[in-house]
Amino acid sequence: MNSDRHLKELLPEKPSELKRNLSIFLLISIIYASGSFTNFSLSKLLGNLKEGADLLDRMFFPPDFAYAKRLLLPMLETIQISFVGTVIGSFFAIPIAVFSARNISANKSVGVFFRLFLNLFRTIPALVFAAFFASVFGFGSFSGMMALLVFTIGLVAKLTYEAIENIDPGPLEALTAAGAGQGAIFRYAIVPQVLPQFLSYVLYSFEINIRASAVLGYVGAGGIGEYYDRTLSFLKYDKAGTIVLLTFFVILAIDLISARLRARLI
Amino acid sequence: MELLEIKHISKVYPNGVRALEDVSFTVEKGEFVSIIGLSGAGKSTLLRSINKLVEISSGEILFEGKNIALARGKDLRLMRRDMGMVFQSFNLVKRSKVITNVLAGRIAYHSSWRSILGLFPKEDKEIAFKALQRVNILEKSYSRADQLSGGQMQRVAIARSLAQEPKLLLADEPVASLDPLTTIQVMDDLKRINRELGITTLVNLHHVDLALKYSSRIIGLREGRLVFDGPAKDVDDSILELIYGRQLLSNEIFGEEHEQ
Ligand SMILES: Nc1ncnc2c1ncn2[C@@H]1O[C@H](COP(=O)(O)OP(=O)(O)O)[C@@H](O)[C@H]1O
Ligand SMILES: [Mg+2]
Numbered sequence: 301m302n303s304d305r306h307l308k309e310l311l312p313e314k315p316s317e318l319k320r321n322l323s324i325f326l327l328i329s330i331i332y333a334s335g336s337f338t339n340f341s342l343s344k345l346l347g348n349l350k351e352g353a354d355l356l357d358r359m360f361f362p363p364d365f366a367y368a369k370r371l372l373l374p375m376l377e378t379i380q381i382s383f384v385g386t387v388i389g390s391f392f393a394i395p396i397a398v399f400s401a402r403n404i405s406a407n408k409s410v411g412v413f414f415r416l417f418l419n420l421f422r423t424i425p426a427l428v429f430a431a432f433f434a435s436v437f438g439f440g441s442f443s444g445m446m447a448l449l450v451f452t453i454g455l456v457a458k459l460t461y462e463a464i465e466n467i468d469p470g471p472l473e474a475l476t477a478a479g480a481g482q483g484a485i486f487r488y489a490i491v492p493q494v495l496p497q498f499l500s501y502v503l504y505s506f507e508i509n510i511r512a513s514a515v516l517g518y519v520g521a522g523g524i525g526e527y528y529d530r531t532l533s534f535l536k537y538d539k540a541g542t543i544v545l546l547t548f549f550v551i552l553a554i555d556l557i558s559a560r561l562r563a564r565l566i
Numbered sequence: 567m568e569l570l571e572i573k574h575i576s577k578v579y580p581n582g583v584r585a586l587e588d589v590s591f592t593v594e595k596g597e598f599v600s601i602i603g604l605s606g607a608g609k610s611t612l613l614r615s616i617n618k619l620v621e622i623s624s625g626e627i628l629f630e631g632k633n634i635a636l637a638r639g640k641d642l643r644l645m646r647r648d649m650g651m652v653f654q655s656f657n658l659v660k661r662s663k664v665i666t667n668v669l670a671g672r673i674a675y676h677s678s679w680r681s682i683l684g685l686f687p688k689e690d691k692e693i694a695f696k697a698l699q700r701v702n703i704l705e706k707s708y709s710r711a712d713q714l715s716g717g718q719m720q721r722v723a724i725a726r727s728l729a730q731e732p733k734l735l736l737a738d739e740p741v742a743s744l745d746p747l748t749t750i751q752v753m754d755d756l757k758r759i760n761r762e763l764g765i766t767t768l769v770n771l772h773h774v775d776l777a778l779k780y781s782s783r784i785i786g787l788r789e790g791r792l793v794f795d796g797p798a799k800d801v802d803d804s805i806l807e808l809i810y811g812r813q814l815l816s817n818e819i820f821g822e823e824h825e826q
Contacts, residue, residue, distance in 0.1 A: 468657075468660070470653065470655050470656070470657030470658075471657050471658065471659045473619065473653070473657055474651065474653065474657035474658075474670075474723070474726070475670055475673065476619065476646070477617050477619060477646055477649070477650075477651040477736075478646065478647065478650070478651070478670060478671050478673060478674060478726070478727070478730055479642075479643035479644060479645075479646035479647035479673065479674030479730070480643070480670070480673040480674060480681070481643060481673075481678045483678045483679075483681075483682050484670075484673045484678055484681045484682055486682075487681070487682045487684075488659065488662075488666070488670050488673070488681075489659055492659050492661045492662045493659065493661065496661075
């Protein structure tokens with residue numbers, strides 16, 4: 301009894317939960333408001349469930365396996381487009397990330413400029429980039445590659461500069477104290493700390509780019525995307541299902557490979 | 567000639583904190599000096615001013631007669647190369663191998679391109695291994711730094727600063743994150759390096775009795791001012807009260823039970 305009272309007296313005042321409760325309330329309100337704004341209705345969702353199931357049935361039971369053969373080359377092209385776009389885009393993302401990171405940026409206003417630029421960049425959908433490049437370079441895989449490249453810069457640079465901002469500043473300080481210059485500090489204190497994350501962002505964006513190339517088909521950007529366009533506009537759902545399955549396996553394979561790679565890097 | 571001359575330096579941080587006020591002292595070659603004082607007294611600011619990690623507001627710091635405040639670019643890097651620094655938090659690149667961490671101490675000996683490409687000459691690797699051997703951790707050369715214990719990390723950090731072949735070693739609370747036993751090992755290492763290689767050593771210490779045990783000279787800081795500078799044997803209770811402004815708390819004395 302006595303010690304109980306002691307504990308109470310010693311305990312610091314309980315922190316207020318007002319802020320947390322307000323946040324939860326706000327979040328629920330936002331979700332509710334968005335739902336009513338988009339005319340979301342549970343009954344409509346459930347009522348149309350059967351039609352959705354029908355479509356899935358036509359797509360996958362069974363898919364058109366014979367069609368898969370014809371898809372292999374375009375799939376390869378999609379992988380190529382995505383790969384080149386990812387690699388080149390990631391390469392250009394590096395200096396942009398370095399200029400954007402607040403903790404290492406040489407110049408404050410340069411950092412503000414690059415971060416603004418990145419945010420602007422990321423609000424533009426890949427499809428818009430594709431349309432833009434198609435109008436510049438004409439329809440085809442080059443325009444698709446350029447769209448993915450630019451999209452990759454935005455994604456990888458943003459994630460990487462955030463990773464750079466979260467590194468341990470200790471080694472930077474130690475190398476500065478040892479008389480190292482900017483380049484050596486980058487190489488020996490920053491790169492080792494962000495390399496695993498950077499590479500996993502690159503792999504992640506490779507996956508996204510393969511999926512995105514389906515959409516890019518609509519602007520004639522080459523690869524598997526065109527086949528989506530063809531099959532869906534002719535209501536060949538079994539063929540579209542085959543494309544979905546193939547894409548799924550490719551992404552699964554990339555995911556497995558990147559999991560392996562990441563495990564070795566960390 | 568003195569290795570280091572601190573002349574009337576003051577430091578006011580941008581937020582208005584006056585961390586150092588008119589501090590002056592000189593350090594001769596080969597000395598082992600401890601700087602003591604309460605937390606917030608300005609010990610770190612003082613040490614970091616010496617290699618210009620902190621820019622002083624006024625006064626002069628002369629290292630081998632050269633004013634470091636005026637040094638820029640390559641000149642500054644060469645001056646920093648001659649001063650090793652050891653930190654409380656070790657500041658190793660945890661993902662890199664021990665030997666890579668130590669080789670980083672050689673960077674300022676080469677052109678940027680050469681070190682960026684990792685083209686360290688054979689002699690550099692020898693220097694790095696010797697430095698690791700000196701702190702008895704050679705067998706960990708190819709381990710990743712994050713696999714080491716705190717005491718081992720600090721010894722690697724010391725090896726990194728030794729690889730710089732410095733004339734001055736600055737140690738900012740090098741044992742504050744270590745347990746009592748490794749504290750003794752690391753302090754012994756610092757002392758041995760000072761004796762055997764003749765590297766002048768300036769060390770910030772939180773524990774008074776470590777300072778008294780290991781150094782020949784004590785500098786006492788209180789609220790940014792130098793309030794004592796003299797031989798360790800002259801430090802008595804009245805001087806400790808001058809530095810700390812009150813009786814010492816038990817956690818500011820390292821404690822006899824740890825010293826075997
Ligand atoms: N970067 C900084 N910006 C503003 N004030 C600082 C900064 N670094 C230290 N200070 C302040 O300067 C004073 C001295 O700090 P410091 O040199 O770290 O003391 P010590 O190492 O003796 O604990 C403290 O009041 C501290 O809060
Ligand atoms: Mg300090």
